[in-house]
Amino acid sequence: MFEAILLKCIQSLRGERSISGIFHLIQGKRSSQTLQDAKIYNIDLFFATAPSIKKEQVEEAVVRMAAKGWVYINEEKIPVIREEGHQVLNNSTIETRHYLNGMTLHKHVNVFEKRLRLLIQTITRTNLKDFSFIPIEDDIETQRWVKYIYRNCSAEEMITNLHNELYTLLLAIDKLEAELFTARITGGRVTGRTKAQLASRYDLSKEDVDLYVRHTFYYLLQSTLNAPQSYKALFMCAEGLEGSNLITASAKQTHHLLTGGYTLEQICNRRRLKISTIQDHIVEAALVVPDFDISTFVSADHQAEIAQALNLVNSNKLRELYEAMEKRFDYFQLRLVKARLNYGDKEVGSYVSRTTS
Amino acid sequence: MSREQLHEDLKRYFGYSEFRQGQQEIIEDVLEAKDVLGILPTGSGKSLCFQLPALLQSGVTVVVSPLISLMVDQVRQLKVKGVKSVTALNSFMEVKERAAVLNSLPNYRLIYLSPEILQNSRVAAKLKELHVNLFVIDEAHCISQWGHEFRTDYLKLNEMIKELGDPPVLALSATATPEVQQDIKIQLNRPHMVPHIYKMDKPNMSFEVEYLEDPGEKIERIKTILSNQPAPTMIYFSSRSAAEKVAEELWLTMDQRVAFYHGGMENIDRLLVQQQFMNDELDVVCCTSAFGMGVDKPNIRRIIHYHFPGQIESFIQEIGRAGRDGKPCASLVLHTHRDHYLPQLLIEKELPKNEDAARVFHWFDRNERLLSDEEMLETLQLSDSQWNFIKFHLGKSGVITRNNIEIKENWKVIQAELLNRLQERWNYKNSKYKQMINWLFYDGCRRKMLYSPFQSEVRSPQAGCCDYCGSFMKDLHIPQKEVSRAQYSSWEARLRAIFLQEPSDG
Numbered sequence: 001m002f003e004a005i006l007l008k009c010i011q012s013l014r015g016e017r018s019i020s021g022i023f024h025l026i027q028g029k030r031s032s033q034t035l036q037d038a039k040i041y042n043i044d045l046f047f048a049t050a051p052s053i054k055k056e057q058v059e060e061a062v063v064r065m066a067a068k069g070w071v072y073i074n075e076e077k078i079p080v081i082r083e084e085g086h087q088v089l090n091n092s093t094i095e096t097r098h099y100l101n102g103m104t105l106h107k108h109v110n111v112f113e114k115r116l117r118l119l120i121q122t123i124t125r126t127n128l129k130d131f132s133f134i135p136i137e138d139d140i141e142t143q144r145w146v147k148y149i150y151r152n153c154s155a156e157e158m159i160t161n162l163h164n165e166l167y168t169l170l171l172a173i174d175k176l177e178a179e180l181f182t183a184r185i186t187g188g189r190v191t192g193r194t195k196a197q198l199a200s201r202y203d204l205s206k207e208d209v210d211l212y213v214r215h216t217f218y219y220l221l222q223s224t225l226n227a228p229q230s231y232k233a234l235f236m237c238a239e240g241l242e243g244s245n246l247i248t249a250s251a252k253q254t255h256h257l258l259t260g261g262y263t264l265e266q267i268c269n270r271r272r273l274k275i276s277t278i279q280d281h282i283v284e285a286a287l288v289v290p291d292f293d294i295s296t297f298v299s300a301d302h303q304a305e306i307a308q309a310l311n312l313v314n315s316n317k318l319r320e321l322y323e324a325m326e327k328r329f330d331y332f333q334l335r336l337v338k339a340r341l342n343y344g345d346k347e348v349g350s351y352v353s354r355t356t357s
Numbered sequence: 358m359s360r361e362q363l364h365e366d367l368k369r370y371f372g373y374s375e376f377r378q379g380q381q382e383i384i385e386d387v388l389e390a391k392d393v394l395g396i397l398p399t400g401s402g403k404s405l406c407f408q409l410p411a412l413l414q415s416g417v418t419v420v421v422s423p424l425i426s427l428m429v430d431q432v433r434q435l436k437v438k439g440v441k442s443v444t445a446l447n448s449f450m451e452v453k454e455r456a457a458v459l460n461s462l463p464n465y466r467l468i469y470l471s472p473e474i475l476q477n478s479r480v481a482a483k484l485k486e487l488h489v490n491l492f493v494i495d496e497a498h499c500i501s502q503w504g505h506e507f508r509t510d511y512l513k514l515n516e517m518i519k520e521l522g523d524p525p526v527l528a529l530s531a532t533a534t535p536e537v538q539q540d541i542k543i544q545l546n547r548p549h550m551v552p553h554i555y556k557m558d559k560p561n562m563s564f565e566v567e568y569l570e571d572p573g574e575k576i577e578r579i580k581t582i583l584s585n586q587p588a589p590t591m592i593y594f595s596s597r598s599a600a601e602k603v604a605e606e607l608w609l610t611m612d613q614r615v616a617f618y619h620g621g622m623e624n625i626d627r628l629l630v631q632q633q634f635m636n637d638e639l640d641v642v643c644c645t646s647a648f649g650m651g652v653d654k655p656n657i658r659r660i661i662h663y664h665f666p667g668q669i670e671s672f673i674q675e676i677g678r679a680g681r682d683g684k685p686c687a688s689l690v691l692h693t694h695r696d697h698y699l700p701q702l703l704i705e706k707e708l709p710k711n712e713d714a715a716r717v718f719h720w721f722d723r724n725e726r727l728l729s730d731e732e733m734l735e736t737l738q739l740s741d742s743q744w745n746f747i748k749f750h751l752g753k754s755g756v757i758t759r760n761n762i763e764i765k766e767n768w769k770v771i772q773a774e775l776l777n778r779l780q781e782r783w784n785y786k787n788s789k790y791k792q793m794i795n796w797l798f799y800d801g802c803r804r805k806m807l808y809s810p811f812q813s814e815v816r817s818p819q820a821g822c823c824d825y826c827g828s829f830m831k832d833l834h835i836p837q838k839e840v841s842r843a844q845y846s847s848w849e850a851r852l853r854a855i856f857l858q859e860p861s862d863g
């Protein structure tokens with residue numbers, strides 16, 4: 001997965017950004033350069049997906065991929081993808097189906113992950129009458145949150161519910177990811193495995209172990225937010241993260257203006273932003289705001305039509321959909337409908353490679 | 358206070374029915390406000406000697422402890438026992454958190470501190486407002502230059518004690534030779550401390566040393582030993598990469614649960630390894646000395662040294678992790694001719710060389726004030742401990758006070774003096790190192806020899822004695838079924854175990 005993400009970045013950056021640029025992106029550096037790159041090159045889904053990565057790890061991986069013939073390093077020391085690389089990428093989940101959505105969700109996933117880890121440990125250890133366990137998360141905020149939940153909810157009930165919800169959700173994903181995820185969790189009499197242990201056990205790189213597990217947390221969070229009623233216990237861990245909180249501050253502002261009756265053009269003028277940026281914001285909102293209405297952009301009839309075509313095309317590539325619909329709708333409209341469809345869909349929680357071209 | 362009362366309190370606060378050797382004697386003296394020097398073996402329960410008095414006395418007990426994880430662990434365990442009025446202050450705390458603790462300091466009975474944070478003037482000021490009636494120095498050998506782990510900040514403790522109104526002092530250590538014990542008293546300015554010195558040998562431990570021609574043989578020897586029977590085992594290394602490499606090799610080739618642990622790992626993974634080990638979910642931990650002090654697991658049966666440390670005292674600390682439940686355990690040191698240079702290289706990194714000192718004086722000539730410690734390291738190309746050494750000695754001779762360079766004449770004399778100190782330290786470290794080597798090559802009872810710098814006699818061993826006397830690690834009797842080896846057939850099963858959805862196994 002790590003290499004596929006790097007390939008994806010290398011491909012999307014088209015030889016225009018150095019390894020440092022890629023490193024900053026996946027590591028999640030909050031500089032305007034990095035944030036812009038992520039948007040412009042359409043790789044914002046991968047922003048901050050490997051927060052603990054070191055630059056050397058990226059460099060070494062690029063060298064490895066060059067040795068395998070997937071990429072080459074040009075005169076400016078910038079990695080460029082080769083045909084073999086394209087093929088590897090096309091066959092990877094990064095192109096087919098994944099739930100990473102870093103730019104929008106990385107902070108929330110982070111909070112969600114910490115809460116879930118500590119909550120599981122707390123409710124199961126205390127159930128065993130062990131009150132002296134070493135908390136798996138030393139983050140004070142998280143500890144406060146768990147204490148609060150622990151005091152106000154029935155632990156017994158939470159244990160059963162969390163187990164059942166996780167079981168259901170993990171059943172629907174790759175077995176490897178379900179295994180890695182459960183192996184990393186601490187609870188009951190079971191202590192989570194370290195990254196190094198899992199890397200040995202499954203013959204993966206440490207980077208991959210990290211990414212697979214994080215990916216599962218993305219999946220869990222989005223599935224939960226899309227169907228809070230079905231995943232009540234998990235939804236608690238997403239408390240305070242839901243709804244418009246999920247989108248970036250900038251998107252929030254756009255959404256605010258939109259509900260205030262402003263048109264797309266008016267918002268562009270007012271905010272002095274490019275129309276494509278505003279469109280991004282609207283797609284973000286469509287994905288996460290429960291009662292978001294997109295019919296001002298695509299009529300209900302057209303929504304139905306696009307949804308139908310989407311089923312037929314059976315591809316996540318927008319361009320194919322675009323062609324299939326004889327270019328009658330623009331990419332923005334297609335993305336909106338897709339986003340809306342994904343909202344409330346239990347299984348597909350994220351919009352994937354929205355403009356792969 | 359009567360003996361019965363003390364027993365009752367022990368039971369009430371800690372749930373123990375008996376005092377262990379030395380505890381009651383030390384506690385009685387502490388309660389009579391005497392200054393006490395307590396030397397007790399590793400794992401014998403030194404912490405109790407100040408924890409119980411802290412709960413029985415009015416006022417505050419201050420404990421200086423060199424390791425943050427050690428403090429945090431003890432605080433956590435006390436809280437579990439229902440002792441809420443305990444806290445730890447260290448320099449790694451978040452600012453907000455530290456401020457909160459500082460402001461409620463009078464509410465605590467027992468306060469753990471790192472020696473570094475005692476240098477913080479705000480902390481010191483707050484402490485002075487309290488009524489401190491016991492000042493504890495854990496791992497007190499750190500006070501002595503002749504202790505195996507000299508920490509310059511420990512030397513400033515005696516000033517602090519004075520400023521706190523000269524409360525009674527309790528100094529504790531498991532690895533202090535008679536000369537170090539003497540030095541502790543001198544440095545603390547308490548020549549009349551009541552000594553409670555107990556034999557520090559471990560009657561439940563046997564010793565074995567094996568010299569190998571080829572470094573490659575080490576791993577084979579380890580495999581043979583481990584394949585005998587799984588049991589909680591620690592393997593010590595002097596380098597992180599070696600620990601990782603051997604862990605991987607053992608994991609791949611043996612049917613045992615192996616992990617590595619060192620200071621370069623992410624926090625959460627360090628915690629997980631420690632917890633897995635404590636929970637008996639691991640058989641073997643390959644570690645550096647970063648995993649050691651503070652590990653209080655009762656049933657560690659084997660300590661193997663893949664690399665041996667630079668001195669006997671460190672060795673005793675490291676083997677002190679085993680057999681804390683009092684049952685038989687064994688130590689094995691594997692060495693080859695190559696290892697004999699390793700500790701010396703480490704000493705070199707630790708101490709400044711003559712040319713380093715010359716560089717420092719040259720810089721002093723052209724500057725008035727010191728920079729921050731980090732900048733000094735950077736500018737002068739010194740390691741942490743090298744710079745600490747120089748700073749400490751120049752501070753002592755008055756060349757620097759706070760961050761000012763005070764003296765600029767008489768360089769020659771001062772320089773010569775520093776070089777003398779340096780030479781002394783080198784000689785000392787080397788003699789310690791030789792002592793270690795001599796023990797490895799000793800042809801006689803290893804138990805007697807190991808403890809001879811500390812005491813004239815050893816107690817008779819409960820299980821095996823040593824290879825010279827005919828005991829080997831492979832003969833160690835390990836009670837069966839001590840380790841549960843839960844394995845999960847699928848992620849579903851593991852998930853059920855995490856969430857206690859299995860029918861309970863009793």
Ligand SMILES: Nc1ncnc2c1ncn2[C@@H]1O[C@H](COP(=O)(O)OP(=O)(O)OP(=O)(O)O)[C@@H](O)[C@H]1O
Nearest residue numbers: 373375376377398399400401402403404405531653
């Ligand atoms: N009287 C007692 N009865 C039973 N267990 C005890 C008693 N006193 C202490 N213990 C237990 O012994 C273990 C070791 O205690 P402690 O950590 O204080 O040892 P120590 O002497 O400080 O060791 P080290 O030199 O390694 O720091 C602890 O788990 C503690 O709970």
Ligand SMILES: [Mg+2]
Nearest residue numbers: 403404495496
């Ligand atoms: Mg101790």
Ligand SMILES: [Zn+2]
Nearest residue numbers: 802822823826
């Ligand atoms: Zn012997």
